[in-house]
Amino acid sequence: MAEICLLGTGGMLPLKDRFLTSLYVEQNGKALLIDCGEGTQVAMGMHGLKMSRVEALLITHDHADHITGLPGLLLSIGNCSRTEPLDIYLPESCVNAVKSLMSVCGYLPYEVVLHTLSYSEGESFKIERIDPMLTISTLPLQHSTKCIGYSLEFYRKPVFDPQKAKALNIPVQLWKKLHAGESVTLEDGTVITQEQVTGEQRAPLKITYTTDTRPLDTIVGFAENADLFICEGMYGDKEKKQSMEEKGHMLMQDACELAKRANAKRLWLTHYSPAEKEPALFAEELKAIFPEVEVSVDGMKLTL
Amino acid sequence: MAEICLLGTGGMLPLKDRFLTSLYVEQNGKALLIDCGEGTQVAMGMHGLKMSRVEALLITHDHADHITGLPGLLLSIGNCSRTEPLDIYLPESCVNAVKSLMSVCGYLPYEVVLHTLSYSEGESFKIERIDPMLTISTLPLQHSTKCIGYSLEFYRKPVFDPQKAKALNIPVQLWKKLHAGESVTLEDGTVITQEQVTGEQRAPLKITYTTDTRPLDTIVGFAENADLFICEGMYGDKEKKQSMEEKGHMLMQDACELAKRANAKRLWLTHYSPAEKEPALFAEELKAIFPEVEVSVDGMKLTL
Numbered sequence: 001m002a003e004i005c006l007l008g009t010g011g012m013l014p015l016k017d018r019f020l021t022s023l024y025v026e027q028n029g030k031a032l033l034i035d036c037g038e039g040t041q042v043a044m045g046m047h048g049l050k051m052s053r054v055e056a057l058l059i060t061h062d063h064a065d066h067i068t069g070l071p072g073l074l075l076s077i078g079n080c081s082r083t084e085p086l087d088i089y090l091p092e093s094c095v096n097a098v099k100s101l102m103s104v105c106g107y108l109p110y111e112v113v114l115h116t117l118s119y120s121e122g123e124s125f126k127i128e129r130i131d132p133m134l135t136i137s138t139l140p141l142q143h144s145t146k147c148i149g150y151s152l153e154f155y156r157k158p159v160f161d162p163q164k165a166k167a168l169n170i171p172v173q174l175w176k177k178l179h180a181g182e183s184v185t186l187e188d189g190t191v192i193t194q195e196q197v198t199g200e201q202r203a204p205l206k207i208t209y210t211t212d213t214r215p216l217d218t219i220v221g222f223a224e225n226a227d228l229f230i231c232e233g234m235y236g237d238k239e240k241k242q243s244m245e246e247k248g249h250m251l252m253q254d255a256c257e258l259a260k261r262a263n264a265k266r267l268w269l270t271h272y273s274p275a276e277k278e279p280a281l282f283a284e285e286l287k288a289i290f291p292e293v294e295v296s297v298d299g300m301k302l303t304l
Numbered sequence: 305m306a307e308i309c310l311l312g313t314g315g316m317l318p319l320k321d322r323f324l325t326s327l328y329v330e331q332n333g334k335a336l337l338i339d340c341g342e343g344t345q346v347a348m349g350m351h352g353l354k355m356s357r358v359e360a361l362l363i364t365h366d367h368a369d370h371i372t373g374l375p376g377l378l379l380s381i382g383n384c385s386r387t388e389p390l391d392i393y394l395p396e397s398c399v400n401a402v403k404s405l406m407s408v409c410g411y412l413p414y415e416v417v418l419h420t421l422s423y424s425e426g427e428s429f430k431i432e433r434i435d436p437m438l439t440i441s442t443l444p445l446q447h448s449t450k451c452i453g454y455s456l457e458f459y460r461k462p463v464f465d466p467q468k469a470k471a472l473n474i475p476v477q478l479w480k481k482l483h484a485g486e487s488v489t490l491e492d493g494t495v496i497t498q499e500q501v502t503g504e505q506r507a508p509l510k511i512t513y514t515t516d517t518r519p520l521d522t523i524v525g526f527a528e529n530a531d532l533f534i535c536e537g538m539y540g541d542k543e544k545k546q547s548m549e550e551k552g553h554m555l556m557q558d559a560c561e562l563a564k565r566a567n568a569k570r571l572w573l574t575h576y577s578p579a580e581k582e583p584a585l586f587a588e589e590l591k592a593i594f595p596e597v598e599v600s601v602d603g604m605k606l607t608l
Contacts, residue, residue: 013380016349038376039343045320064375064408071368072342076317100404104368 002027002154002205004228006300007043009279011212011234011249011271012065019043019298020065021271023209023230027154030130032056033073034150034209040069041076047299052080055129058136059090060211061147062097070101078108085111087129089136092116093146119146121218131155135204139222141213143248149210151222156205157181158198165197205304208264211271214245215254220261227304229264230296231255232271236282252282256289266292268300306331306458306509308532310604311347313583315516315538315553315575316369323347323602324369325575327513327534331458334434336360337377338454338513344373345380351603356384359433362440363394364515365451366401374405382412389415391433393440396420397450423450425522435459439508443526445517447552453514455526460509461485462502469501509608512568515575518549519558524565531608533568534600535559536575540586556586560593570596572604 003026008019020037024044031053033040044051054077060066077086090098095116102112117123117138124137133155141147160179170192174184183193208223211232223229233252234244241251252269259267267290272279280295287293294300307330312323324341328348335357337344348355358381364370381390394402399420406416421427421442428441437459445451464483474496478488487497512527515536527533537556538548545555556573563571571594576583584599591597598604 013376013383014343014346014349016346019346038373039318039346042318042320042323042343042346045318062408064379064410068372068375068405068408069342071372072317075368079317097408100407101372103404104366104372104401106368 002152002207002304004207004302004304005047005049006230006268006270006296006298007033007040007047007049008037008298009270009272009296010065010298011232011273013274014039014065015274017298018272018274020069021211021232022069024049025152025207026053027131027134029053030055032058032127032130032152034058035060035066036069036073037065038068041073043298047301050080051076052082054086055084056087056089056127058150059088059094059098060141060149060209061091061143061145062094063145063212066212067094067097067101070098071105074102074105074108074112078110082110084129085113087113087115087127089115089117089125089127091119091146091148093119117148119148137222139210139218141210141219142216143212143214147212147248149208149213149219149222151206151208151226153204153206156202158194158201161197161199168192168196170197207304208262212249214248215250215258219258223258223262223264226262226264228266228268228302229259229262230268230270231258233269233279234271234273235276236279236285252279252286252295253289256286256293259293260290264290264292266294268294268296270296306456306511306608308511308606308608309351309353310534310572310574310600310602311337311344311351311353312341312602313574313576313600314369314602315536315577317578318343318369319578321602322576322578324373325515325536326373328353329456329511330357331435331438333357334359336362336431336434336456338362339364339370340373340377341369342372345377347602351605354384355380356386358390359388360391360393360431362454363392363398363402364445364453364513365395365447365449366398367449367516370516371398371401371405374402375409378406378409378412378416382409382414386414388433389417391417391419391431393419393421393429393431395423395450395452397423421452423452441526443514443522445514445523446520447516447518451516451552453512453517453523453526455510455512455530457508457510460506462498462505465501465503472496472500474501511608512566516553518552519554519562523562527562527566527568530566530568532570532572532606533563533566534572534574535562537573537583538575538577539580540583540589556583556590556599557593560590560597563597564594568596570598572598572600574600
């Protein structure tokens with residue numbers, strides 16, 4: 001189970017009612033953020049999220065609207081008495097910018113560990129600090145600077161089958177332990193393992209996040225069957241398609257087409273241009289392409 | 305005449321309803337900001353202030369809560385098509401931090417000119433870009449890092465005296481020109497200058513801004529007769545006095561004592577600790593020390 005909050009939906013610059021694009025994902029009280037523009041820590045406060053739960057940050061690219069909230073966030077995490085190291089995963093091309101921002105923090109009571117990612121397809125890693133079973137894979141995007149998309153895959157336990165457990169005469173008080181993955185020994189000495197009492201393995205819970213980028217065929221495979229696909233859509237006005245692609249961005253309609261081709265379960269749009277005052281005006285047109293689209297607003301939450 | 309807006313009143317970290325301490329001062333459509341923490345540009349938008357009017361920034365010190373809004377602000381000013389240079393005045397000790405922050409901006413369509421200030425008493429300068437008659441003086445404060453206070457003095461024209469103008473037979477349509485400082489020539493060839501039609505020179509309009517600092521005797525002279533004195537007051541709980549001074553801060557009561565000794569016309573408190581949830585609870589006690597104190601809130605405006 002993952003708790004998700006889209007902290008901001010704005011691109012380029014924060015507006016009074018639209019913070020910069022950032023995603024908060026929490027599992028079992030441990031959270032990660034993807035991107036951290038100016039004001040991300042304020043948005044966390046507005047939506048009742050706790051700084052002390054943040055264990056890791058993933059950075060997409062080095063543009064200011066995705067990273068300038070970093071020093072404030074790191075200092076505020078320090079104010080929560082953190083002493084454990086905190087992980088930042090970022091494209092190699094972001095390291096200088098992130099180090100420059102961190103230089104204004106002064107003393108932090110914990111270590112920040114930078115994990116650099118190459119700009120190659122198919123790279124994946126685990127964030128042990130959050131969940132050893134959480135796998136994160138990356139996709140090189142196409143923007144005006146090197147930018148990375150992330151897919152998070154949370155392991156899901158296979159469904160428990162009470163019929164199988166009953167047939168094996170396993171006392172009910174042992175079911176929870178077994179479902180959690182531990183083996184149990186019955187009174188007669190028989191050892192029972194999880195596989196004996198569960199159904200088929202389930203696909204992991206998948207969240208895919210791609211901004212800033214022009215629409216790419218590779219995003220389709222990357223977001224395939226995602227439970228939640230979060231993708232940029234700068235404008236809804238189709239006349240802007242060419243200029244957006246030239247700038248390494250896409251339209252809301254492009255994001256819907258990608259979600260449809262990827263067979264995503266739902267799509268949240270984000271990273272609207274500050275000039276796009278009412279993205280919701282395009283909702284009907286977008287739902288005609290991909291019915292499960294949300295023209296997201298700041299603070300949208302979901303439990304998956 | 306100056307338009308003033310206190311963009312934020314928070315110290316250390318921004319809260320959802322309290323942005324970081326920053327002051328906006330505008331004269332004749334040209335503005336300066338003192339300090340620029342995370343979210344300053346959002347606060348400007350919330351209070352209807354235009355990015356395009358900002359001509360200069362004054363920085364007090366290099367702590368993150370006073371400077372991390374800089375890259376976003378500079379980029380947003382760039383988005384307003386600025387091509388004229390922009391001035392930043394800052395203690396020499398801040399240069400590295402400000403350059404680090406600026407390094408994440410990438411391209412700006414205008415030049416940023418850094419003017420370094422020493423940490424010595426009695427330094428003063430003019431910001432020609434705003435008003436050649438605006439004089440700014442500095443005061444070294446005592447904080448955990450080198451920090452500077454600023455006093456802004458806006459020249460005020462002497463009051464026009466219609467009796468003098470009438471006695472000299474000056475046509476009414478020339479009065480405005482004369483009051484603005486230009487000389488005029490009458491039909492008979494007589495040249496009249498401003499001094500002949502005005503009263504005594506008036507004291508400049510003075511705004512003094514001191515945060516972060518422990519209370520200092522030197523602040524009294526620096527804020528003397530200020531039309532508006534803006535000063536930090538981290539807490540209202542007098543038990544915190546010693547710990548505050550050790551950290552280079554002061555209480556709201558200290559600020560009131562300074563305002564009283566300085567004979568300031570009014571005092572606005574700012575830079576409250578995030579732990580000080582309701583500064584207004586101390587209003588009565590503070591007014592007993594200095595009746596013209598305002599326990600400021602974000603967005604307070606004044607025309608002087």
